[in-house]
Amino acid sequence: MEIFSLKNLSFTYNASDSPALKDINLEIKKGEFLLLIGQSGCGKTTLLKMLKKELTPFGKSEGEIFFKRKKITDYNSMETASKIGFIMQDVESQIVTDKVYSELAFGLENIGYDKETIRARVAEFANFFGLSYMFERKTDSLSGGEKQLLNLASVMVMNPEVIILDEPVSMIDPIFAEKFINSLKKINDEFGTTIIIAEHHLLDVFKFADRVALLEDGKLTAVNSINEIYQSVRGKEIEKTLPVPVRIFNCFNLDGECPVTVKDAISFLNKNNIKSNYNSLNEIYRKEVILSAKNLWFRYQKNSRDILKNFSVNVKKGEIYAVLGENGSGKSTLLNLLNGSLKPYRGKIKCASKVAYLPQNPKNVFVKDNLEEDLKSINNSYLELLERFGLEKYVNTHPYDLSGGELQRAAIIKVLLTKPDIILLDEPTKGLDSFSKKELGGFLKNLTENGLTIILVTHDLEFAAEFSDRCGLLFDGEITSERGAKSFFMNNIFFTTPAAKISCATGGSAVTADELISELKEEK
Amino acid sequence: MKKTIILILLIFLLSSCSIKTPDEYYKNTDSGELTAKISINCETAVKYKNSKRKKAAILKDYKMSFKKGDTVYTAFKNACKNNKIHFEYSGSADSIYIKGIDYLYEFDCGDLSGWEYSVNGKFPNVGCNAFKLKNGDEIRWLYTCDLGADIGNKYKE
Amino acid sequence: MNSFKNLNPYFLISYFIFVLFISIFSFNPIYLTSGMLGALSYCFLILEKKNILKSIIFYLLIFLAVAVLNPLFSHNGKTVLFFINDNRVTLEALIYGAVLALAVVEVIFWFKCFNLIFDSEKIIFLFGKISPKTALVISMTLRFIPNFIKTFRSVNTSQKLLLKNHRLKRYLNSFSAVITQSMENAVITSDSMNARGYLLKHKTFYSRFKFTPTDLFLLIISAVLFILTVIGRTSFTYYPEFIFPDLSLLNCISYFSFLVLSFIPFIFEIKEGIIWKFSVSKI
Numbered sequence: 019m020e021i022f023s024l025k026n027l028s029f030t031y032n033a034s035d036s037p038a039l040k041d042i043n044l045e046i047k048k049g050e051f052l053l054l055i056g057q058s059g060c061g062k063t064t065l066l067k068m069l070k071k072e073l074t075p076f077g078k079s080e081g082e083i084f085f086k087r088k089k090i091t092d093y094n095s096m097e098t099a100s101k102i103g104f105i106m107q108d109v110e111s112q113i114v115t116d117k118v119y120s121e122l123a124f125g126l127e128n129i130g131y132d133k134e135t136i137r138a139r140v141a142e143f144a145n146f147f148g149l150s151y152m153f154e155r156k157t158d159s160l161s162g163g164e165k166q167l168l169n170l171a172s173v174m175v176m177n178p179e180v181i182i183l184d185e186p187v188s189m190i191d192p193i194f195a196e197k198f199i200n201s202l203k204k205i206n207d208e209f210g211t212t213i214i215i216a217e218h219h220l221l222d223v224f225k226f227a228d229r230v231a232l233l234e235d236g237k238l239t240a241v242n243s244i245n246e247i248y249q250s251v252r253g254k255e256i257e258k259t260l261p262v263p264v265r266i267f268n269c270f271n272l273d274g275e276c277p278v279t280v281k282d283a284i285s286f287l288n289k290n291n292i293k294s295n296y297n298s299l300n301e302i303y304r305k306e307v308i309l310s311a312k313n314l315w316f317r318y319q320k321n322s323r324d325i326l327k328n329f330s331v332n333v334k335k336g337e338i339y340a341v342l343g344e345n346g347s348g349k350s351t352l353l354n355l356l357n358g359s360l361k362p363y364r365g366k367i368k369c370a371s372k373v374a375y376l377p378q379n380p381k382n383v384f385v386k387d388n389l390e391e392d393l394k395s396i397n398n399s400y401l402e403l404l405e406r407f408g409l410e411k412y413v414n415t416h417p418y419d420l421s422g423g424e425l426q427r428a429a430i431i432k433v434l435l436t437k438p439d440i441i442l443l444d445e446p447t448k449g450l451d452s453f454s455k456k457e458l459g460g461f462l463k464n465l466t467e468n469g470l471t472i473i474l475v476t477h478d479l480e481f482a483a484e485f486s487d488r489c490g491l492l493f494d495g496e497i498t499s500e501r502g503a504k505s506f507f508m509n510n511i512f513f514t515t516p517a518a519k520i521s522c523a524t525g526g527s528a529v530t531a532d533e534l535i536s537e538l539k540e541e542k
Numbered sequence: 543m544k545k546t547i548i549l550i551l552l553i554f555l556l557s558s559c560s561i562k563t564p565d566e567y568y569k570n571t572d573s574g575e576l577t578a579k580i581s582i583n584c585e586t587a588v589k590y591k592n593s594k595r596k597k598a599a600i601l602k603d604y605k606m607s608f609k610k611g612d613t614v615y616t617a618f619k620n621a622c623k624n625n626k627i628h629f630e631y632s633g634s635a636d637s638i639y640i641k642g643i644d645y646l647y648e649f650d651c652g653d654l655s656g657w658e659y660s661v662n663g664k665f666p667n668v669g670c671n672a673f674k675l676k677n678g679d680e681i682r683w684l685y686t687c688d689l690g691a692d693i694g695n696k697y698k699e
Numbered sequence: 700m701n702s703f704k705n706l707n708p709y710f711l712i713s714y715f716i717f718v719l720f721i722s723i724f725s726f727n728p729i730y731l732t733s734g735m736l737g738a739l740s741y742c743f744l745i746l747e748k749k750n751i752l753k754s755i756i757f758y759l760l761i762f763l764a765v766a767v768l769n770p771l772f773s774h775n776g777k778t779v780l781f782f783i784n785d786n787r788v789t790l791e792a793l794i795y796g797a798v799l800a801l802a803v804v805e806v807i808f809w810f811k812c813f814n815l816i817f818d819s820e821k822i823i824f825l826f827g828k829i830s831p832k833t834a835l836v837i838s839m840t841l842r843f844i845p846n847f848i849k850t851f852r853s854v855n856t857s858q859k860l861l862l863k864n865h866r867l868k869r870y871l872n873s874f875s876a877v878i879t880q881s882m883e884n885a886v887i888t889s890d891s892m893n894a895r896g897y898l899l900k901h902k903t904f905y906s907r908f909k910f911t912p913t914d915l916f917l918l919i920i921s922a923v924l925f926i927l928t929v930i931g932r933t934s935f936t937y938y939p940e941f942i943f944p945d946l947s948l949l950n951c952i953s954y955f956s957f958l959v960l961s962f963i964p965f966i967f968e969i970k971e972g973i974i975w976k977f978s979v980s981k982i
């Protein structure tokens with residue numbers, strides 16, 4: 019039985035001339051795990067919001083949406099509120115209340131269950147999601163990953179038949195992202211809940227998806243199983259954003275199942291006798307030290323634990339240095355020490371150059387209502403920079419209205435205006451899609467070519483592998499391993515990119531997906 | 543630095559205070575060539591509902607001497623001292639207001655109650671330290687429960 | 700071993716109202732002393748000893764200040780100690796000041812206990828019974844404020860690093876930026892609320908508290924003790940001279956009741972501690 023069926027659905031926003039969705043026909047079966055992919059701005063969010071009556075955007079829509087064979091507009095809010103769950107990308111703002119248990123109870127309170135029912139239901143789901151340990155905690159004390167898991171649980175307590183998720187893991191760290199997707203799979207398996215998810219950086223999502231729907235420019239161009247979807251994406255920009263195993267499969271016109279895990283990809287390559295080239299590493303070793311930190315010790319309070327223990331690092335002029343590490347390993351603290359807003363209680367930072375710092379949320383550097391006014395407050399050379407990086411058309415835009423990637427670049431431009439020698443970036447790829455990440459990476463490379471040094475902290479391994487010059491792993495308060503980016507990822511066994519794992523198993527030296535693909539091609 | 547300033551201020555403040563024991567304070571200070579008569583009466587408070595006061599006259603026709611240029615306040619103060627009667631004032635040198643006499647305070651008998659004084663039957667419209675006494679004046683301190691209306695001081699707009 | 704804290708908020712709030720009512724309105728040193736001892740004994744159980752000693756020194760200073768300042772402003776009283784600038788300093792005023800100071804410090808200590816016991820959850824619970832909407836608003840506010848402060852800090856720090864502005868100007872700029880950002884986020888929050896059926900009206904209220912027989916028992920005990928305290932004729936006269944209320948049987952009962960009332964948290968805590976020790980020894 020189909021749970022959703024869309025018939026000739028089109029939608030045009032009130033403020034826009036061209037339709038955001040064009041003539042979409044789609045049937046979603048009950049209990050299905052449907053993955054929706056597409057470039058940013060292709061209408062994914064619009065499509066997902068159309069399925070949730072309470073979130074339907076303002077505009078003109080044509081065609082029909084049926085939920086369980088009945089028009090969605092015929093349902094009363096009571097039914098749709100609980101039957102259809104919705105999870106958004108913004109982890110933080112989705113949380114309504116101050117405590118975990120009250121957040122879990124929120125939906126049930128709205129429907130009007132009595133206290134005992136709520137108590138039982140909340141207990142059940144806290145158990146199911148393994149949230150009991152944080153049941154009494156304040157929501158703002160949770161990590162990003164825990165927050166998103168809480169959001170999922172707070173939707174699940176209402177026992178929905180469908181959960182719609184709009185890029186739910188793009189803002190959280192990879193470990194929790196995996197945990198989150200696994201929870202989705204568990205829900206799908208154990209309750210038969212239909213899952214409709216827009217997301218495409220994660221291997222796991224592809225692993226679990228029954229079907230993949232491709233949305234291009236408001237049009238649904240393909241809905242197919244993983245094995246067949248590759249034909250539809252071949253040669254398109256979207257292909258590059260797919261997980262490595264899928265991309266490998268797409269390269270070769272071979273029969274068989276599309277690999278979705280690293281293991282599958284390796285056996286696929288072995289079976290078809292594809293080898294990858296070993297290219298020698300040509301990493302540039304820069305000499306001139308621009309910033310050096312020696313034996314730093316730091317803790318927030320007298321009685322708290324040390325965040326940094328005997329931490330030392332030398333950053334060379336003109337490189338992109340990536341500090342990798344888990345959530346809570348002290349990456350952000352490190353940046354605050356380097357920019358001088360925190361002071362170590364022991365140790366010294368030697369740096370004669372001007373340091374600029376960009377907080378995790380790039381919105382936080384802007385204080386004025388339009389970009390021009392904001393940048394003008396630093397100095398007047400902003401126009402040149404905006405033009406150089408293709409943002410001049412946004413001069414009169416409110417900074418918050420820029421897309422994620424543009425906002426990140428505009429924020430970097432703002433700190434560039436202070437003419438720094440070093441820029442510190444805190445999770446610059448957070449919430450960005452693959453395309454924007456590539457753009458940002460190129461932008462950063464461009465800056466270092468002009469002599470700027472960049473230190474960034476991230477848990478985005480792919481980004482670090484592709485764009486950084488050197489990487490250091492921050493663990494237990496110090497840098498435990500430090501190498502040139504390529505050798506860093508080649509030498510790590512677990513803490514590395516999927517591309518590196520596959521490449522390593524087939525005798526190659528690639529650490530990024532693009533490298534891997536090109537090496538494989540050469541062999542063929 | 544801050545501490546020394548505070549210390550100096552404190553010493554200065556203390557030295558400007560004159561501290562007396564009760565015996566020293568109540569020493570007879572009757573002096574001068576002119577005389578006046580003082581009485582203090584709280585009949586209205588005795589009559590006030592639920593009042594615990596039994597005695598209306600606190601001081602009855604007390605004859606005392608004073609110097610030329612003394613005010614009602616000086617005479618009143620000395621009379622109280624000589625008879626060991628409690629009183630409490632507020633205000634500074636240019637305008638002194640008597641809040642309470644013999645533990646009977648303003649507002650003790652309602653919102654309109656308090657002490658007023660008359661000289662020779664008239665209620666002067668100035669503070670008691672601004673009214674200069676003449677020889678033979680008769681001062682009466684009266685407690686009112688009604689802004690003076692119950693003791694013959696008609697309040698005029 | 701924080702068991703008094705875990706009792707039902709209904710009982711806890713009634714208890715505090717009883718104790719504070721007597722402490723504020725009685726103005727009788729006997730009540731105040733027993734209340735003070737009750738509050739202190741409980742504080743000693745639940746706070747770090749070092750903190751209490753520090754705060755005791757601080758409150759002793761407050762106590763002395765109030766006690767000494769009162770006779771300088773109030774000159775009522777029959778027992779004169781000495782005169783300052785022809786103003787009497789009396790024993791009665793000094794003692795009145797001391798009692799006033801005792802009342803102030805005692806109420807502060809009870810509020811200290813109140814603060815420790817009444818976290819946001821209990822306050823929301825009390826409001827939630829009156830109106831689930833109010834409870835939700837409080838809960839949302841409690842979520843909003845720390846978020847707001849966090850964002851403000853981040854914006855302010857990046858502004859500080861970017862511009863050498865005047866501090867006030869920077870604060871104002873950052874503040875308005877955080878407001879704008881919060882409004883943007885509020886749109887998402889309201890979507891998230893609507894997606895979970897907020898438009899159906901927020902009807903019920905969930906809390907983790909139950910009203911147990913222990914709560915009922917303690918509530919009744921406290922109410923009885925409170926009534927016994929109130930019926931005593933124990934008003935104390937300070938001016939112009941002390942008039943002690945007589946030590947009739949009724950008054951003795953009243954004093955004793957309040958003493959017990961003040962020590963309920965302490966007794967309860969100790970009792971739980973003993974039960975715990977006992978059960979541990981059995982394990």
